[in-house]
Amino acid sequence: xxxxMKLPFDQEYITSFSKEMGEPEWxxxxxxxxxxxxxxxxxxxPDKTKINKWNFTHFNKLIVKSDEFKSLEELPEAxxxxxxxxxxxxxxxQRNNKPAYLKLSAxxxxxxxxxxxxxxxxxMHGDLLKKYFMQSAVKADENKLTALHAAFLNGGAxxxxxxxxxxxxxxxxxxxxxxxxxxxxxHVIVAAxxxxxxxxxxxxxxxxxxxxxxxxxxxxVIAGANARIQYGAVDTLAKGVTAYVNRKGLAGRxxxxxxxLGQMNDGNxxxxxxxxxxxxxxxxxxxxxxVGRGDQVQNFTTKIIHHGKNSEGFILKHGVVKExxxxxxxxxxxxxxxxxxxxxxxxxxxxxxxEKARGDAxxxxxxxxxxxxxxxxxxxxxxxxxxxxxLMSRGIPQAEAERLVIxxxxxxxxxxxxxxxxxxxxxxxxxxxxx
Amino acid sequence: MAGSVxxxxxxxxxxxxxxxxxxxxxxxxGGEIHAIMGPNGTGKxxxxxxxxxxxxxxxxxxxxxxxxxxxxxxxxxxxxxxGLFLGMQYPSEISGVTNADFLRSAINSxxxxxxxxxxxxxxxxxxxxxxxxxxxxxxxxxxLNEGFSxxxxxxxxxxxxxxxxxxxAILDEIDSGLDIDALKVxxxxxxxxxxxxxxxxIITHYQRLLNYITPDHVHVMMQGRVVKSGGPExxxxxxxxxxxxxxQELGIEDETVGLEA
Numbered sequence: 001x002x003x004x005m006k007l008p009f010d011q012e013y014i015t016s017f018s019k020e021m022g023e024p025e026w027x028x029x030x031x032x033x034x035x036x037x038x039x040x041x042x043x044x045x046p047d048k049t050k051i052n053k054w055n056f057t058h059f060n061k062l063i064v065k066s067d068e069f070k071s072l073e074e075l076p077e078a079x080x081x082x083x084x085x086x087x088x089x090x091x092x093x094q095r096n097n098k099p100a101y102l103k104l105s106a107x108x109x110x111x112x113x114x115x116x117x118x119x120x121x122x123x124m125h126g127d128l129l130k131k132y133f134m135q136s137a138v139k140a141d142e143n144k145l146t147a148l149h150a151a152f153l154n155g156g157a158x159x160x161x162x163x164x165x166x167x168x169x170x171x172x173x174x175x176x177x178x179x180x181x182x183x184x185x186x187h188v189i190v191a192a193x194x195x196x197x198x199x200x201x202x203x204x205x206x207x208x209x210x211x212x213x214x215x216x217x218x219x220x221v222i223a224g225a226n227a228r229i230q231y232g233a234v235d236t237l238a239k240g241v242t243a244y245v246n247r248k249g250l251a252g253r254x255x256x257x258x259x260x261l262g263q264m265n266d267g268n269x270x271x272x273x274x275x276x277x278x279x280x281x282x283x284x285x286x287x288x289x290x291v292g293r294g295d296q297v298q299n300f301t302t303k304i305i306h307h308g309k310n311s312e313g314f315i316l317k318h319g320v321v322k323e324x325x326x327x328x329x330x331x332x333x334x335x336x337x338x339x340x341x342x343x344x345x346x347x348x349x350x351x352x353x354x355e356k357a358r359g360d361a362x363x364x365x366x367x368x369x370x371x372x373x374x375x376x377x378x379x380x381x382x383x384x385x386x387x388x389x390x391l392m393s394r395g396i397p398q399a400e401a402e403r404l405v406i407x408x409x410x411x412x413x414x415x416x417x418x419x420x421x422x423x424x425x426x427x428x429x430x431x432x433x434x435x
Numbered sequence: 436m437a438g439s440v441x442x443x444x445x446x447x448x449x450x451x452x453x454x455x456x457x458x459x460x461x462x463x464x465g466g467e468i469h470a471i472m473g474p475n476g477t478g479k480x481x482x483x484x485x486x487x488x489x490x491x492x493x494x495x496x497x498x499x500x501x502x503x504x505x506x507x508x509x510x511x512x513x514x515x516x517x518g519l520f521l522g523m524q525y526p527s528e529i530s531g532v533t534n535a536d537f538l539r540s541a542i543n544s545x546x547x548x549x550x551x552x553x554x555x556x557x558x559x560x561x562x563x564x565x566x567x568x569x570x571x572x573x574x575x576x577x578x579l580n581e582g583f584s585x586x587x588x589x590x591x592x593x594x595x596x597x598x599x600x601x602x603x604a605i606l607d608e609i610d611s612g613l614d615i616d617a618l619k620v621x622x623x624x625x626x627x628x629x630x631x632x633x634x635x636x637i638i639t640h641y642q643r644l645l646n647y648i649t650p651d652h653v654h655v656m657m658q659g660r661v662v663k664s665g666g667p668e669x670x671x672x673x674x675x676x677x678x679x680x681x682x683q684e685l686g687i688e689d690e691t692v693g694l695e696a
Contacts, residue, residue, distance in 0.1 A: 385490065390527035393487050394541035394595060395515035404540065408531025408578070 024126035034150035096182035121158035156187035180211035206238035223255035241267035253279030277311035292325030315346035438465010439602035447496035473656035476691035518602030622647030642674035
């Protein structure tokens with residue numbers, strides 16, 4: 001990649017921004033170094049999608065002004081249903097780049113759980129954050145976009161669960177995009193120490209119809225020995241938003257990381273979801289549902305890398321594509337040498353609803369160890385007329401029959417989302433998108 | 436209200452340009468059970484698919500009416516809502532859609548908006564019919580036919596029949612692949628439906644189903660036509676003597692229409 005790239009903000013700007021936010025020195029340095037490296041680092045190369053003409057980098061504002069929410073009552077109507085007032089005791093709401101609302105239950109605070117916005121985390125928990133921030137899961141110099149992410153970081157959340165703490169109720173983050181001029185460089189860290197467990201669910205939701213926003217999201221999910229992290233997400237960013245999403249997990253010995261991702265953006269999206277099964281006996285499960293519509297192009301790479309012995313990885317992706325949208329699924333199961341007795345399974349299915357829809361599912365197994373098991377299944381096809389005929393033969397009209405088949409097709413992921421309200425939202429989003 | 440009447444007149448049906456049915460005439464009335472028998476490849480399943488409106492089958496001549504209404508003008512779902520039901524030989528599997536949700540949609544498709552069946556009433560009805568058919572109650576929450584055994588699928592077809600309560604049902608080889616216990620249960624379900632308001636056309640290779648369900652009329656299909664009709668005694672004779680005597684009587688050498696139908 002030698003394309004000339006003009007960055008909108010220079011070293012001076014970034015340094016003063018970081019200082020203004022009261023960030024520790026290491027973060028200021030990381031920003032500045034990353035900005036420098038971004039010049040020469042290559043763009044990510046999603047298989048089967050050309051992104052050289054996509055604009056991830058040109059934008060005018062690093063920060064837009066937004067107001068806080070004094071109470072949940074003030075939330076926009078689109079956001080309210082996401083929050084279960086009875087059970088959501090721990091919620092972070094970010095409005096564009098502004099930490100707008102935060103609540104963490106007293107019980108969890110007492111147990112030493114930290115849940116806060118990224119700015120506060122860097123000020124108050126700088127040393128702890130440093131341990132995780134772009135150190136082990138996602139590196140700042142992975143590619144041009146991760147470097148720009150580090151340089152332009154302007155939001156996100158930090159969730160830290162100490163040793164032996166089990167959190168039953170889901171921890172929720174809502175990233176509200178209600179300003180068409182906002183650009184999100186959001187960083188989320190979910191770190192669970194040994195023997196702890198947590199359920200984290202995030203929503204990216206646009207309430208503007210369309211925007212030229214640049215979104216560059218990095219999530220790092222780090223599970224210590226025997227820890228369990230369930231990570232749920234529903235992304236519904238508006239048409240026109242160009243998104244780079246990099247969600248990466250690192251599982252220690254006997255740790256479990258489970259992803260349930262509803263990726264429903266209406267703009268062009270490049271998504272990487274990687275799980276590193278570092279420890280022996282670790283477990284990774286990556287479930288994704290996608291709906292593509294309009295003329296959007298989306299590329300989803302899900303990768304599970306086995307280093308530990310007896311590690312198990314499961315990838316399940318289902319996507320529906322309509323109109324002239326494109327959805328590419330790349331599934332990669334990689335078993336490194338020494339990861340004996342490991343198991344890598346994957347299944348990717350794409351259902352196309354129109355003649356112009358494009359879908360592709362590429363299963364890849366890369367295996368450097370003999371004593372392992374692995375399997376893959378992939379299919380790309382249209383709605384089975386036999387299924388529609390069967391449903392219609394019971395009196396169900398064609399449109400309703402199609403709706404049932406599509407919902408059924410996406411159900412394996414939808415049904416495992418851990419928060420009822422979010423699950424309902426995902427069902428509604430799907431309903432809207434496939435209509 | 437007296438039962439409905441399904442009338443099939445001079446029905447000719449093509450699949451992929453090949454004529455399979457060559458002038459079928461048949462009338463099924465509420466209160467009657469008809470059995471269509473015949474060797475493989477004589478057009479029996481084609482008849483059932485054509486009545487239901489499977490898109491692969493093209494009617495080139497003749498008429499199908501239900502209580503005088505032109506069935507051929509209707510879409511598949513309209514035919515179902517008009518009162519037709521087809522118990523399929525190979526029911527589709529539909530992942531992610533539970534048996535219960537599917538059946539509720541089917542029942543509600545017959546009701547006006549705002550007059551949907553209440554959830555409690557639906558569950559009670561479904562539970563009692565499942566018990567009647569000796570089905571595991573868990574099957575309500577399993578995905579439609581997914582991973583069901585052959586016998587479970589057939590029982591599930593009968594469950595749908597009992598839940599939907601059509602005017603006229605066609606059961607296409609509902610007995611194939613069933614062990615004797617399942618066969619008894621399936622028969623029990625069909626017998627339970629028997630009433631003045633319900634007519635049934637059972638398509639089968641085997642006489643043994645008719646040991647449990649006594650038909651009023653028995654028809655034999657060959658070469659894409661109904662070649663012989665009679666009462667229950669006709670089925671008995673077919674069981675003991677096979678089909679050769681009919682072929683000889685009618686001078687038929689090859690009874691098939693050249694396609695597995």
